[in-house]
Amino acid sequence: MKAVCYMGVEKMSVETVPDPTILNPRDAIVKISSTCICGSDLHLYDGFVPTMEQGDIMGHEFMGEVVEVGAGLKPDKLKIGDRVVVPFTIACGNCFFCKKQLWSLCNNSNPNYWMAEEMMGFSPSGLFGYTHMMGGYVGGQAQYARVPFADVGPIKVPEGIPDEKAIFLSDIFPTGYFGAVMADIEPGDTVAVWGCGPVAQFSIRSCFMLGAERVIAIDRFDYRLRMAQAGGAETINYEEVDDVVQTLKDMTGNIGPDRCIDAVGMEAHDHGLMYMIDRAKQKARIELDRPVVLRQAIQACRKGGTVSVPGVYAGFIDKVPMGAFMNKGLTMRAGQTHMMRYMKPLLDKVEKGEFDPSFVISHRVPIDRAPEMYKIFRDKKENCTKVVLDPWADGARAA
Amino acid sequence: MAENARIRITDAGRGRSRSMSPQRWGALIGGGALAIYGITRRSPLGIALATGGGSVALLAATRKPSPESSASATILINSTPQEVYQFWRDFENLPRFMNRLETVSKLNDRRSRWVALGPGGKPIRWDAEIINERENEHISWHSLADSDIQVDGRVDFRSAPAGRGTLVDVHIEYSPSLGTGNTLANFLNKGANFIMRQDLRRLEAMIEAGEIPTIEGQSHGRRDFLTGVMRVADPTRPIPVRSNLKDTFAARRRMA
Numbered sequence: 001m002k003a004v005c006y007m008g009v010e011k012m013s014v015e016t017v018p019d020p021t022i023l024n025p026r027d028a029i030v031k032i033s034s035t036c037i038c039g040s041d042l043h044l045y046d047g048f049v050p051t052m053e054q055g056d057i058m059g060h061e062f063m064g065e066v067v068e069v070g071a072g073l074k075p076d077k078l079k080i081g082d083r084v085v086v087p088f089t090i091a092c093g094n095c096f097f098c099k100k101q102l103w104s105l106c107n108n109s110n111p112n113y114w115m116a117e118e119m120m121g122f123s124p125s126g127l128f129g130y131t132h133m134m135g136g137y138v139g140g141q142a143q144y145a146r147v148p149f150a151d152v153g154p155i156k157v158p159e160g161i162p163d164e165k166a167i168f169l170s171d172i173f174p175t176g177y178f179g180a181v182m183a184d185i186e187p188g189d190t191v192a193v194w195g196c197g198p199v200a201q202f203s204i205r206s207c208f209m210l211g212a213e214r215v216i217a218i219d220r221f222d223y224r225l226r227m228a229q230a231g232g233a234e235t236i237n238y239e240e241v242d243d244v245v246q247t248l249k250d251m252t253g254n255i256g257p258d259r260c261i262d263a264v265g266m267e268a269h270d271h272g273l274m275y276m277i278d279r280a281k282q283k284a285r286i287e288l289d290r291p292v293v294l295r296q297a298i299q300a301c302r303k304g305g306t307v308s309v310p311g312v313y314a315g316f317i318d319k320v321p322m323g324a325f326m327n328k329g330l331t332m333r334a335g336q337t338h339m340m341r342y343m344k345p346l347l348d349k350v351e352k353g354e355f356d357p358s359f360v361i362s363h364r365v366p367i368d369r370a371p372e373m374y375k376i377f378r379d380k381k382e383n384c385t386k387v388v389l390d391p392w393a394d395g396a397r398a399a
Numbered sequence: 400m401a402e403n404a405r406i407r408i409t410d411a412g413r414g415r416s417r418s419m420s421p422q423r424w425g426a427l428i429g430g431g432a433l434a435i436y437g438i439t440r441r442s443p444l445g446i447a448l449a450t451g452g453g454s455v456a457l458l459a460a461t462r463k464p465s466p467e468s469s470a471s472a473t474i475l476i477n478s479t480p481q482e483v484y485q486f487w488r489d490f491e492n493l494p495r496f497m498n499r500l501e502t503v504s505k506l507n508d509r510r511s512r513w514v515a516l517g518p519g520g521k522p523i524r525w526d527a528e529i530i531n532e533r534e535n536e537h538i539s540w541h542s543l544a545d546s547d548i549q550v551d552g553r554v555d556f557r558s559a560p561a562g563r564g565t566l567v568d569v570h571i572e573y574s575p576s577l578g579t580g581n582t583l584a585n586f587l588n589k590g591a592n593f594i595m596r597q598d599l600r601r602l603e604a605m606i607e608a609g610e611i612p613t614i615e616g617q618s619h620g621r622r623d624f625l626t627g628v629m630r631v632a633d634p635t636r637p638i639p640v641r642s643n644l645k646d647t648f649a650a651r652r653r654m655a
Contacts, residue, residue, distance in 0.1 A: 003618070003620065005619070005620030005621070006620075007620065007621070013620065015620035015621065017618040017619060017620055018618040019618070020617065020618060021616065023613055023614075023615065023616050023617070024610045024611075024612070024613060025609065025610055026608075026609065026610055053622065053626045054620070054621065054622055054623045054625075054626045055619040055620035055621050055622040055623075055626065056619060056620070057618070057619060057620065072609060072610065090612075092604070092607060092608035092612075093608070094477065094607045094608055094609075095477055095603075095607045095608070096475070096477050096563060096564070099477065107603065107604075107607075108603065108604040108607055108608040108612060109608075109612050110612065111611075111612040111613050111614050112614075113597075113600055114593070114596075114597060114635060126612060135612070135614065136614045136617075137614055137617070138614070138617045138618060138619070146617065148612060149608070
């Protein structure tokens with residue numbers, strides 16, 4: 001089958017690899033109909049997340065048809081022919097964490113638990129196509145994928161819903177929603193959202209669903225800011241203001257946004273000396289993450305407010321204003337999304353026609369063009385917001 | 400043997416004593432010398448020597464001396480003490496999650512024959528007998544005469560508070576010391592306790608999820624040689640060098 005493989009920093013390649021097989025009783029094989037490049041894949045592309053290996057198959061946003069099931073799967077849970085969206089987190093369903101609905105913290109789904117344990121004390125759940133530290137599972141930017149614990153994660157999609165409305169239930173729609181949930185929004189709140197990428201776009205809309213009065217979105221690309229405005233947000237282009245924190249204060253009667261959402265993560269951009277220092281340290285791998293947004297969010301957040309972090313961080317950060325965080329009595333919440341909590345309710349919204357997530361798509365291309373799309377997406381060329389790959393289109397002919 | 404030859408030094412400042420094996424002293428002195436030599440060379444090779452030698456010395460100096468002939472670990476399993484006890488009491492189940500055990504076969508209700516993978520994959524055999532057990536709480540066993548090694552093991556099962564499941568505590572002592580059969584793992588302080596923790600993690604997955612998560616047998620794109628070498632360094636494998644080098648060279652052939 002065709003699969004997008006990581007071949008080194010800024011090097012992706014579509015390789016022909018053996019089709020996946022069932023390795024465990026609760027596995028299923030899914031024939032993929034649609035798959036996406038996620039913003040978090042760009043951290044791997046740029047080489048800032050440890051334990052990627054050459055030849056690893058990328059991708060954690062995919063959906064398709066079940067074509068093979070392991071002996072441990074009950075037909076009432078999943079059977080051949082089911083059309084499913086697969087969540088990017090892998091969960092066993094029976095451990096302490098799964099029983100508490102903390103699905104992305106499953107204790108039994110990471111075969112390389114010890115690697116994450118070295119870096120984080122404990123390991124979160126396994127993830128598809130996202131480093132060996134997170135399990136080393138084969139990803140879904142391919143024609144087929146093996147799905148472990150397939151009776152827990154995948155959710156069946158009714159026939160009437162096309163792929164492009166369902167595919168984002170695999171990660172970014174629930175992740176954006178989770179960002180808003182973690183912010184503990186109260187009616188009338190003002191929420192600041194850093195970043196206007198796909199996750200942020202869903203966060204902005206989810207904030208309104210959860211009762212926010214105002215959402216202020218921060219980015220530097222006009223096409224992304226316009227998309228945020230279309231979702232009801234006011235916007236700040238941080239390249240056009242001296243000080244994002246002061247601008248946010250000025251926009252909120254000098255009290256600050258009640259809730260701050262960091263939908264950017266480890267490769268944030270900014271201007272100024274501090275940013276240059278972070279950039280250099282990250283280049284030298286002294287500091288894995290650039291915590292530009294975290295610093296601003298902690299500074300800008302109203303006293304007693306909440307900072308929610310759905311953006312991905314991988315390692316260690318420098319000079320985060322802990323004094324401000326402590327003395328202002330802030331709350332910070334973070335995490336990979338507990339997918340299985342939100343997929344069904346959000347699918348219901350799509351099914352009822354209340355919400356159409358397909359608005360974020362900017363590119364629909366054959367899988368053969370994935371390597372160049374990584375670069376276009378990373379460099380924000382061609383007004384790129386979201387790339388959907390068709391694993392079966394004949395790219396050689398189409399391109 | 401190594402026990403007798405230990406050199407004892409006293410940390411007067413803290414009033415406690417530490418001991419270092421001659422091997423560690425060797426690594427510390429040898430690595431240090433290599434580092435100093437490397438630094439004085441002022442060439443790329445010198446830098447490499449200095450880095451390598453320095454790392455060896457640093458690891459030797461900072462590595463906590465792990466007890467070389469015992470292993471302890473504990474795990475919380477979301478299950479009842481009865482279920483975990485029953486599973487463990489059937490010793491033939493142990494190789495399913497202890498990946499250095501090849502087989503355990505029951506001889507009678509109290510006696511069993513064990514085969515483990517020793518250093519370099521060499522089989523080590525012993526017969527064991529249960530010496531004490533309390534249903535759903537405790538099992539202890541020891542090896543009988545005419546065994547390759549002497550083993551004493553015990554496992555305790557306790558209910559965790561608030562219905563959180565069962566706490567499993569395992570302690571095994573053996574002589575002579577075997578290391579882990581993986582020099583690199585020993586060197587990275589992935590010693591016997593680490594191995595035992597991984598075993599118990601697999602036990603947790605077996606009981607809670609019904610299977611042990613794995614990525615063995617997945618497909619992947621072309622791997623390069625360096626990646627292959629990284630795979631060799633995986634300290635969780637019983638005899639890593641043998642199994643991984645094969646994979647690495649197979650990958651290299653595919654590349655060529």
